[in-house]
Amino acid sequence: MTPPSPAPVIDDADRARMLDGVRFDADGLIAAVAQQHDTGEVLMLAWMTREALDETLRTGQVCYYSRSRAALWRKGETSGQVQRLVEARLDCDRDAVLLLVEQTGVACHTGRRSCFFNAMRPGGLAETSAPLVAADALYGRG
């Protein structure tokens, strides 16, 4: 079921037409879930503007929108932990997108593969994974 990689080139007209059908919210955002394409691991959830999704489709490198910095966020630009797009899939009402990606290294700024490591269990949160890389090393402060 895994689509071929890398993502094929989508021309400007096709991208524009598909992006016209995306239901961005009042702030111009859509929720994006990144999943490692072959293992199925859910890596992270972040946000995209039309510009971010367009760049992602055009370049094949995942670009989010940072709400805190109010700017495009080219994933891995600082850390090198890039995500290569394999396929983007909109949901049934086109207000969320699933990104099948090839994750280089780790997705999480804590140095873990996945951001979803805080299991809600009896007794409180339990970490389901340990960092593979020191967070400082990811951002050149190590």
Place this chain on the structure above:
Amino acid sequence: MTPPSPAPVIDDADRARMLDGVRFDADGLIAAVAQQHDTGEVLMLAWMTREALDETLRTGQVCYYSRSRAALWRKGETSGQVQRLVEARLDCDRDAVLLLVEQTGVACHTGRRSCFFNAMRPGGLAETSAPLVAADALYGRG
């Protein structure tokens, strides 16, 4: 790596303490991604209030919050396509939650297992799966 099912009971005090740490947005919502616990298939993205997440942890049946209806949405209450919780995992900044679930039947109101079936490809959107059930049959109008 799959946690045991069904989800263990979490007592009121532990639930309250963990929910206090969740970063709901200005509207009191958190994005929730449902994933079939054993196959890794991403099924859907929806929203939860504190009350919805608390009910989900308490009952072991996934309950979302419908933004369009402004009400709790007990997944499968009408259609029978329920999601049994296996484990809920918060992300690194605790403003998104991954729900590992056992999906009965189909997650999508179109009758597909997953809501993410609109692949963005050269030429336009391409459906990656067909309905397994007629949508009308899901809601008693068949």
